[in-house]
Amino acid sequence: MWRKRAIGWLVICITGLVLLLVRLMQIQLIETETFSKHNVNLLEESVNQRTQELVIDNGRGNFLDRNGTMLTHKKVSVLVLFPFLKKTDWDIEKVSTISGISVNSLKFAVDAAKKPFAFGDPEPIELTTSQMKRINQLKIPGVFAIEKKFERSSIPAEQLIGLTGENAKELKERYPSKELSEKTLLGVSGLEESFDEFLLPEGKSKLVYHVDGGGAPLFGINVKYVDPANPFYPVNIRTTIDKDLQQKAEDLADQYQIKKGGLVLLNIEDNSVLAMVSRPAINKKDPYNGAGITNLMVKQQIMGSVFKTVVAAAAMDHNLDDPTRLFDCSKKINGRPESKYNYGMLNFTNSFARSCNRTFGELAKELQKTDPHLLEDYADKLSLTGSVGWQGEVYHTSDFKQLGDEDKGRVFLSDEARKDPNFIAMSGIGQHEVRATPLAVANMMATIARGGKKEMVRAVSKIEYKNGTTMVDFPEESLNGDSISPYTAMKLQKLLREVITNANGTGRWFKDLPYEVAGKSGTAETGKFKDGKQLHNKWFAGYFPFQSPKYALVAVNLDVIDSEGGINLLFADMVKALYEKDTEKE
Template sequence: MIRRRMKGMAIFLIVLLLVLIARLVQVQLVSTESYSKHHINLMEASVNQRSQILKLDDGRGVFYDRYETPLAHEEIPTLVLFPFLKSMTWPSDKVAGIIKVPEQQLLDAIKEAKEPFAFGETKPINLTPAQSSAINELKIPGVFAVREKFYDKNMLAAQLIGTTTQSESVKKKLHPERELSPEIRVGSYGLQKTFDDFLLSEGESKLVFHVDGFGGPLFGVDVKYVEPANPMYPVKVVTTLDKRMQEAAERLVDAHKIEKGGLVLIDIETNEVRALVSRPRVSKEDPNHIGNKNMMLMRETPGSVFKVIVAAAAIDSEIANSSRTFNCNLRIDGSPDTEYEHGLLTFDQSFSRSCNRTFAELAQEMSVENPDILEQYAGKLGIKDTSSWTGPVYHIDPFLQFDTEESGVIWHNDDLKKDKKMIAKTAIGQQDVQVTPLAIANMMATIARGGEKEMVKTVSKVEFNNGTTVYDFPKNNLPGDTLSPYTAMKLQRLLRGVVTDPEGTGIFLKDLPYEIAGKSGTAQTNIEKKELNKWFAGYFPFKSPKYAMVAVSFDTNESTPGMTRVFADMVKEIHKLDNTDSSYESKE
């Protein structure tokens, strides 16, 4: 009996020893770089235990504006100090003299430090090239002048650029074929998500200083600069944004207290986004907050801006001749309009003064012969479908620059196309009609170009770290039928009349430094709460079109000003930038 127990115990101990050996082999030899379901890099963790590390760059690609000015970060030549300096005697007076700060300020900062840090009271101190050289020539352990990447807390174009996450579920969804470490971040939405295949980190850049068990430096072991194995990374995503215009747009949207809505600015020649603002602001605390959605890519009721579609169809149908007049003392259902008594108006006057009756009547007439006419012309002007640049990019087909952009809606139910009341409501941009601000801005650019409709770009190219182009996004036309140049020319004249007509809805924009052509829109979105969408969409300068723009405020009320004021202020800013800073543009 005793011998059997001893034999069993021996077998148990042998099995236990084999298990421990197997575990040791796994930890030391097999799973050194991806241990457990969390994919922990044991070798890296071991180094971290006996090192003090300052991460200079996480290795993820970054975004720049069209002049290759950083949009969401700064690369600052700064002074890095390691915490073990507090227990050393070092020439702090020399370092303080070089950066021109009191020596005690340096010593106080180190006294509180628990890990390596970039020196500066409120933000890292920005060293000159001469200061950087002088500091590094001192060769003081734990004192370095390096370039470090700092991300802006209030990022420009936040919803457009988007955010990143370390969520394992998101990683698996975006990269099911790859095993990514817990530290790697991937795009959760916006351009961060769309361009994630390009942006994914190939390794960090960091300073590693080996220390002893008490946190002091291991003398004889120099600081080690670690960078990605592939020198082509991190990549640069060069957007089409103009940082100066983006800053002006964000400032003005906030100054005019647009709580839900924003602004889109498009360069007409290239059909590239120069500025895009969405409000409410991003919420980092709540991922489901509406501020994390790009309102410029979400469809909303456009109101009278949709009359551009009806006008285009009426011009081609030849029912909007100059001699015809419309009774604008009536509502769209034919009842007296006691609020807006415009009297008898021509087609041009009806457009500039936004007479609902005229466009309801025209749409009803055209729909008798062609129930699909409003949908067809919405397609010709590019607001029925999405406007995003789309095409094959390597193994991704289709690749969408705006992956969350919603397509437009004209009718939810085909049966409504034969109902005169529903046709009338649709003609003035109500009922089922919903379009995105981006699509409306693109519509204005299309008209300004003479009817040629193009895809909207917000990224022009992706570059490797050495400046070599990875992918250059070409100009692409939107598919489908287009307007004739004649019809586009007639629309241009109508849009200009909105501003020049003494009773036009855009008269406030008459005396700006650029001549404006455009259309206002007000749509009821909630009758009980008396909520409205307020729009102004247009382009400028009228004779030599350069920019198309939309300013919009959603779910606002009658007491808030229209969008012509925001539009006007942004035009003034653009004119100022176009005419006072040629040196900035020369960097392109």
């Protein structure tokens, strides 16, 4: 009996030892980087337990403005101190004298520290080049003057650039063949998402020292500098944004209390984004949720009378712009008397300048009788209904899109609407199902200013390696499809200028600006109400200077009541800011 019991206990013990051995093999040899259902990296965790580190650069690629200024981050020369200093006798007085930081402040910061830190973080005190050199010449272990990368508290063009976040599941799905830490940041929206594959880090740059269980130095007080040591990474994404103009645009949008809407500014010469503002802003406390994460400047909106530019182009090409023909602008598009906007009898040019709905409702119906797809064709010719952001072949991707979250526009949704006179008339004034993004509207103005030449809009000009050489270039590219003729573009230019110079034009408020503006206003009914009042989208889209166009600008205020939310002052002040900037260069 006792032999059986002994053998039984022996089997149990051996089985337990085998199971324990298997478990140890699983931990030590097999699942070292993906342990348990949580995919814990045991190697990283073991290193973390016995080291303390200060990350100097997270290794993710950077976004630059067109002049090379960092947009999302800044590099600051800072004083770095390690917590083991509290247990050593170091020359705190000399560090204080050089840095200008009091001895008490330095001592208090070190005594309170549990890990390495940049003094003053999150608003670190910046050192001069001379201060950095003198501090490092002291060669005090645990005291360094380095250049560290910090995230900006306020990021310009934040919806255009986008957000990053940690998501282990998404990381594996997006990059199944790459060996990446679960804490690797991923692009969640905007350019961060579009260019994510290029921005992935090769590794972090950091200062590291080894500690025992009590936090004391394990192998002396030598601090190790760890760096991926790749001269090509991280890369820089050179955007076309001008940081100063972007900041001015954001300040003006906030000054005029744009709660929903924004601004798009294009450089006509190379058809690139100089500034893009979308409101509401991203909620810093909960950035991944809420309306602020959406870039409204690349989302389709009801555009109202701005669409009359398309109708005008089609009308002129089909000889419906006879200057002797008069339209009854004392009536609405449905034939009922017009009480608020009773302009009497107007010809084609004055109808455009004063934005007479009756005229363009009638013209739209006449054009549709000629060809049910005519309005859509001309909207496409003016780059309103397709994607306008840069897209093309980049490495293994044949259809790479800089603006991956960009909407397309539209005119009609069904054949019934294309043939219904009432729907056609409403479409002719930019209502019913007519939609376009503010970016596409700005591109339409740039297209007209260039004489009808359609081009893709670039938000990024190139990707640069760390050493400054070019990795990927994004050249200027034409948009596919037909375009309006130079002659039609010239006639549209005159019409858009008439909106400003006509004594009764809807853009007459801009006639005294330092740059001569050409453009079109729009006030679209949204079908939404607040406190029983109809909400509108208010637009002004134009380009300037009129004789030698440099800029296309769209300002839009969405979902505002008719008596509020005007957009003219925002547009005008942006024009003035550009004039001042240009005259400073001369």
